[in-house]
Amino acid sequence: MSQSTLPSYAVPANSKVMSRHHPGVSNGYPRDQHDFDFAPHSFLPRANPVARRRKKLMTRLGIIIAAVLLFGLFVWPGDFSLTSVFSLGLVGSTSEALMDTVRYYDLSNVQGTARGWEREERILLCVPLRDAEPHIPMMFSHLRNLTYPHHLMDLAFLVSDSKDRTLELLIEMLEELQAHEDPKQPYGEISIIEKDFGQKVNQDVESRHGFAAQASRRKLMAQARNWLLSATLRPYHSWVYWRDVDVETAPFTIVEDLMRHNKDVIVPNVWRPLPDWLGGEQPYDLNSWQESDTALALAETLDEDAVIVEGYAEYATWRPHLAYLRDPYGDPDMEMEIDGVGGVSILAKARVFRSGVHFPAFSFERHAETEGFGKMAKRMQFSVVGLPHYTIWHLYEPSVDDIKHMEEMEKERLAKEAEEREKAEKEKKIKEQFSDTNSQWEKDKSEIQNIAKQAAADKKTGSKKKSKPTTEETDEDDRVNADEVDEDDLLSEPLEEKTGRSKKAEPEDKSKVVGSKKRTGRPARKGAQ
């Protein structure tokens, strides 16, 4: 009774509970216990050592066989003769044949996430082409450089109404790319779609960007885009990337950069470089904009089939354009909600297209093609975003005016160059004539001085003889030189004066060389020597 109230250390030694403070065996068991003993008292014979050894051997053998099997599975994963033992006929050859015609896809697996390259999400890269032969090599240099895993990207090209070698060159370069020695270069599925729409609109820059041609041109473009997409989009695509062939400069990581934002539709800013005389650079893609009230009001007044096109004075919409909001030092990750998108480089989740958003080839809310696409995506509550400070550069194709201007400039430049060359030649000649005048003069001077000295010495001696067997002018010349020596400052004196003076000595020279006074001096002096 009293025991129950006692603290634990007061438990007597014969209790079944061991006291921590009671001296006992170091392994923690009470020393003297007969009633609590869990070691068996009966004799347990150990297993026969031979049997034990055999068992050990069997274990080792089993482990070795298992290891070999596992290794084999890793090394020859396709070896079904071995694995079929375990598959119990679950994968038969009949279902293999059936799988050829039946496919099952769960579309919720291809929603598209911010880090698609980690989840192995497939992208469909769509490129519409028309008479694009000169740009194809440039496009392939971009393709080779894209950092998104190439085997996850399927390429789709639409070649329509091309009169040049677009198709041939494309196939050639694609096969080269697929056979590239670097195993990371080849892309996934590659489809080239050929379809002629009977292009009524000319593709050259002037007619392409003329206002009147815009509506029908853009409807045709839209049609081409829809054909390309509907023919190549598959249930396993998570993303669709639209890229124009004539992009000149773009980051290699552009797909990942756009994907990271995890938006339904996203576009970068598109500018183009310009020659210096036009300002060096210019916003190019004016189709990415935010809707404005003015534009909405304008749309109300227009005919059902009218298409508002951006960047033309005919439709002043006062919309904020993505292109004009660029700050070269701005944060490239800054996002801006937009309503119309430009088609140069669009990354969109495939589910946007799956749910029916396309490039309207008719006037959808007074817009067509990519702008209509943006509008329709908005209409279906998808997020449409532009990156004002993330810029890619479109190729600069000079317009007819630009070409004319450039031709004029070229002419001007040539004329200027010719003039300069002439001038330079003239100067060169002048220099040739006068570059050594000083040294010549020095030489002359010293000689003359010598002569003068000699003359003086002659005078002194009173012999009055001619020092050198020269012309009869020597006397005159001597006199001139003596004068100049007397004057003491020979170099600073104007040349004209000197020559003028020497001219007096040889008037017959003047008849030979009329135009230039300067020339007359030299032969005279040379003659003097």
Next chain:
Amino acid sequence: MARPMGPVRLRKTNYVTLTIGACLCLFILYFIVSDGSDTSTSASSSSNGNQQLLRKPAPAQAKLIGDRPPVRRFNLNNVTITPDPIENREVVLILTPMARFYQEYWNNLMKLDYPHELISLGFILPKNKEGNAATAALQAQVTKTQKGPLNDRFRSVVIERQDFDPPIISQDESERHKMENQKVRRASMSRARNSLLFTTLGVETSWVLWLDADIVETPPSLIQDLAAHDKPLIVPNCYQRYIDPETGKPAERPYDFNSWQDSPTAQEIASKMDPDDIILEGYREMATYRSLMAYMADKSDEKDVEVPLDGVGGTALLVKADVHRDGAMFPPFSFYNLIETEGFAKMAKRLGWAATGLPNYKVNNYICKIVASALLLLTLL
């Protein structure tokens, strides 16, 4: 005696457990490994087939040059769309958004006498309990057919599951046809149709036949008959067989009210409406006075009578693939106050493709419960 000193002995190794464990490990590893190897083997085998629809994505990392996907060219200028599709070997894609699987639907499909090797099938099913059941039933039938006699096998079958949840509306006839539920239901239906369409259209399809999952009876020559009219969009008249509750005898009544010719009244209603609202057909609250194709049928046997239409229903609808390729889809939003198949007809019209109806050419809808039918009848009258 006290227990001998020394480490506590482990339990004896049980070889049975070890063996089972090793086997399990092998199993798991086998399934992990075989998943990867499966794709590589089947991808190479499928590449020789002409079923462009069924191509699997390229294997994760093609190591050998021979494994690399080839560059394929498709000339869509050569895809013909003619009134004589069998002669010209034109591929027909039959698309069915499915919520419930009806065996009669499949039987009817099997009875179509258009060459099966020119028919591709596409199904889309919602991801819910009902959809799972339908998928299982459908897959069973597909497997049976595709393993069956060669003549019965279809060119290809694609089964897709929706990536969005269907609106939580009961599929019961009475609930389904309530007006306020219609817009949500039909928007969801449009998205399902579009998802199915744009992922299966491919490069070889000439015609697209939209067939609802509850169409259980069509003439076997449905495809040829409709294609012979050579119209971009063509709809037969859809009827529902039922047991007349008054007479107790089987009877027929029109079912699809989405095929109509526009009326000035409807246009007036539309002009007063919010652009996001939709006009629905077959509801007393909104009398549109459109001429419905459902009521245009006459007793004559003249099956080839054509009528121009402004709205079409999707129960059975044959469309030239070019119409869809141009971008005509089923708007899941209010498009000119129209939605789904009616909006599709409008969009096709904006793209320059007109719709046609065949009032005397009948396809039949599934017989439904009499009570539900009676309710429906009441709402309609």
